[in-house]
Amino acid sequence: MERVMRDLATDAIGHWERRRILYNLVLLAVVVATYLFDAGPAPRPLSFELVQQLFVFAVLGNVAFCAAYPADLFVQASGFRDTWRRVRWVLLLVGVLFASVLAHFISRGIFGGAG
Numbered sequence: 001m002e003r004v005m006r007d008l009a010t011d012a013i014g015h016w017e018r019r020r021i022l023y024n025l026v027l028l029a030v031v032v033a034t035y036l037f038d039a040g041p042a043p044r045p046l047s048f049e050l051v052q053q054l055f056v057f058a059v060l061g062n063v064a065f066c067a068a069y070p071a072d073l074f075v076q077a078s079g080f081r082d083t084w085r086r087v088r089w090v091l092l093l094v095g096v097l098f099a100s101v102l103a104h105f106i107s108r109g110i111f112g113g114a115g
């Protein structure tokens with residue numbers, strides 16, 4: 001049992017960590033685009049405090065990315081493992097889309113575009 005869980009965890013880490021870079025790049029693009037195009041007529045100037053806020057949200061975004069692990073491990077441990085490994089990109093797509101919407105709204109609020 002321990003060997004099986006280790007194999008499933010190794011597979012999950014290998015799959016998801018390679019995709020974390022894409023996830024972060026998409027969220028970065030959303031935040032930059034929000035700052036440049038959707039933050040209102042006078043976006044908040046970059047400051048140390050703003051950079052700290054963005055850092056906190058970047059870390060929280062990466063914590064949220066980890067939500068894929070329990071779902072992935074649960075399905076991999078089931079009889080649907082082979083099918084799941086072919087379609088788990090859908091979980092990445094839904095997660096990236098959801099995180100992008102959240103990043104846009106949060107960025108608007110931070111940069112002064114909300115309201």
